[in-house]
Amino acid sequence: MFGPLTRNVTPCSFWPPAPAEPATAVHNGVPVLMVGATGDPAAVHPGQRAAHRALAGSRLVTLSGAFRHTVYAGLFAPQNKCIDDTVNRYLIDGDLPGTDTARPVMPSPTES
Numbered sequence: 001m002f003g004p005l006t007r008n009v010t011p012c013s014f015w016p017p018a019p020a021e022p023a024t025a026v027h028n029g030v031p032v033l034m035v036g037a038t039g040d041p042a043a044v045h046p047g048q049r050a051a052h053r054a055l056a057g058s059r060l061v062t063l064s065g066a067f068r069h070t071v072y073a074g075l076f077a078p079q080n081k082c083i084d085d086t087v088n089r090y091l092i093d094g095d096l097p098g099t100d101t102a103r104p105v106m107p108s109p110t111e112s
Contacts, residue, residue, distance in 0.1 A: 032058040033090040033097075035083060039067030052100070061086050062102040080105070 032055045036048040045062070052060040063071040063083055070076045072087050082103040089095045 026054050028055050028057070031094075031096050033087065034058055034060045035063075035071055035087060036060065037063040037066035037068055037071050038102075039065070040069050041067070042069045057096075059096045060100045061097065062100075063105060064102045065105045 034052055036043060038045045052058050063080060068077045071083050073084055086097055
């Protein structure tokens with residue numbers, strides 16, 4: 001029922017070519033943990049990396065080889081212990097990983 005609404009270029013073809021307002025400047029005073037997937041159809045990986053570069057002090061944790069939008073807590077896909085542990089540490093203690101990391105879709109046998 002909503003397919004034509006979300007999969008149609010018709011509304012876009014009538015948008016003005018210039019932005020209606022200037023781009024929003026992002027200034028963050030708090031370190032940000034970003035979690036994404038390489039195959040995310042809604043927030044594509046190049047866009048994730050661009051947002052990561054724009055957010056000072058952020059860390060990007062990527063679920064490599066995953067083709068889904070949600071990667072934390074198994075909300076709409078299988079859980080990944082590595083991702084969940086990293087996000088939980090950030091939410092509970094505010095701890096960011098030391099570097100950006102990439103994790104495989106399936107945890108290794110030592111992580112289960």
